[in-house]
Amino acid sequence: MQNFKFIDLFCGIGGFHQAMESLGGECVFASDIDEDCRKTYKANYGIEPAGDITKIEAKDIPEHDVLCAGFPCQAFSKAGKRLGFEDETKGTLFFDICRIMEFHKPKYALLENVRNLASHDHGNTWKVIHDRLKKLGYNLLSEPVIFSPHYIGIPQHRERVFIMCIRNDIGNIKPFSFDTKKIPSSSIETILQNEDEIPNVQEYHISKDMVNLIDLWNKFIQSIKVDKLPGFPIWTDRLCELDPNEDLSQYPDWKQNFIRKNNELYLNNKRFINSWLKQAQKNPLFFGAKAKLEWQAGNNGTPDIWNQIFQLRPSGIRVKVNSYFPALVAIVQTSIIGSRRRFLTPRECARLQSFPDTFQYDVKPAQAYKQFGNAVNVDCAKLFANHMFNK
Numbered sequence: 001m002q003n004f005k006f007i008d009l010f011c012g013i014g015g016f017h018q019a020m021e022s023l024g025g026e027c028v029f030a031s032d033i034d035e036d037c038r039k040t041y042k043a044n045y046g047i048e049p050a051g052d053i054t055k056i057e058a059k060d061i062p063e064h065d066v067l068c069a070g071f072p073c074q075a076f077s078k079a080g081k082r083l084g085f086e087d088e089t090k091g092t093l094f095f096d097i098c099r100i101m102e103f104h105k106p107k108y109a110l111l112e113n114v115r116n117l118a119s120h121d122h123g124n125t126w127k128v129i130h131d132r133l134k135k136l137g138y139n140l141l142s143e144p145v146i147f148s149p150h151y152i153g154i155p156q157h158r159e160r161v162f163i164m165c166i167r168n169d170i171g172n173i174k175p176f177s178f179d180t181k182k183i184p185s186s187s188i189e190t191i192l193q194n195e196d197e198i199p200n201v202q203e204y205h206i207s208k209d210m211v212n213l214i215d216l217w218n219k220f221i222q223s224i225k226v227d228k229l230p231g232f233p234i235w236t237d238r239l240c241e242l243d244p245n246e247d248l249s250q251y252p253d254w255k256q257n258f259i260r261k262n263n264e265l266y267l268n269n270k271r272f273i274n275s276w277l278k279q280a281q282k283n284p285l286f287f288g289a290k291a292k293l294e295w296q297a298g299n300n301g302t303p304d305i306w307n308q309i310f311q312l313r314p315s316g317i318r319v320k321v322n323s324y325f326p327a328l329v330a331i332v333q334t335s336i337i338g339s340r341r342r343f344l345t346p347r348e349c350a351r352l353q354s355f356p357d358t359f360q361y362d363v364k365p366a367q368a369y370k371q372f373g374n375a376v377n378v379d380c381a382k383l384f385a386n387h388m389f390n391k
């Protein structure tokens with residue numbers, strides 16, 4: 001495929017645009033309901049995306065060879081099937097993709113969605129999507145393909161569903177297989193900026209109290225006597241004696257289990273934990289989620305949070321092994337790089353999504369993080385576009 005025309009639905013900041021343009025495509029239409037995304041898109045590609053796709057008639061969209069869409073996942077009405085409705089997808093954004101495909105009959109369509117789409121509504125959502133695309137006259141694989149950038153050496157774990165469609169008269173989609181036993185190793189170092197390249201680098205540094213808090217947690221995980229660090233969250237409110245007046249049966253099983261395990265950890269390390277808690281409570285940040293720790297970084301060598309990646313989540317400080325980042329997400333839970341004692345920068349997020357360094361992201365970091373969190377990884381989009389075009 002060369003010199004083809006594509007449209008970019010739910011375009012966001014144009015992950016598909018980057019991929020298709022690099023393969024020789026020309027964008028003839030884009031749409032996104034979000035004004036900030038539209039501004040970023042215009043600044044980078046010179047195209048003003050249209051707004052709400054539900055309000056756009058298919059006839060007003062130019063002819064195109066390829067339709068791209070990373071659409072929000074929504075449940076389809078079960079009543080639709082039961083009551084014999086013509087189209088179960090009505091009222092969902094997938095329906096808008098279908099009506100545009102029905103009108104324009106592009107040669108190809110490449111769709112992306114969250115991993116959950118594969119199992120959503122006990123598989124019904126995938127079945128409806130699959131059957132509807134078939135009915136529209138497209139060949140596609142019978143199972144959703146799940147893929148993550150870390151499968152191709154990009155240090156981000158981000159499993160997503162990719163759906164490749166080819167018009168019946170053109171060909172079939174070759175089966176896609178990937179040996180997950182052959183995942184190349186990746187390193188976060190490949191996407192990190194040097195400190196002197198980061199404008200206003202101090203804005204990304206964590207506070208002194210935060211450094212002190214992580215030092216405290218490090219002391220905790222390095223001092224407690226355990227065979228291996230607990231896989232359950234360490235919840236400091238429960239590092240104490242059990243209260244005989246508290247009826248644990250009022251809690252669900254998982255919570256009872258978790259309270260008992262924290263109590264056991266306390267009883268085995270009572271002296272250390274009592275003195276540690278006294279010290280920890282002096283840190284003004286030591287409350288709520290920051291007084292909980294989830295260690296998910298394995299048990300090799302001396303545990304050290306500063307050698308890993310961590311996030312501040314409502315469930316606690318979650319520490320992950322430093323070979324790849326957890327998926328960027330639209331809500332703000334930006335990862336902290338232990339060795340750099342700072343948050344990931346927007347440029348590093350761009351790199352994790354395989355956007356080129358020439359990409360101009362939103363000047364408001366919160367918007368930039370959100371937009372990269374929503375985007376499709378460019379190299380993954382390219383890989384599936386190539387697979388689809390090569391029939």
Ligand SMILES: C[S@@+](CC[C@H](N)C(=O)[O-])C[C@H]1O[C@@H](n2cnc3c(N)ncnc32)[C@H](O)[C@@H]1O
Nearest residue numbers: 010012013014015032033034052053070375376
């Ligand atoms: C998962 S993101 C897709 C991101 C895109 N693939 C990228 O690479 O940046 C879904 C996008 O759909 C947009 N959206 C949601 N409802 C919409 C609608 N009714 N019309 C147009 N866009 C919509 C959201 O604003 C969001 O940017």
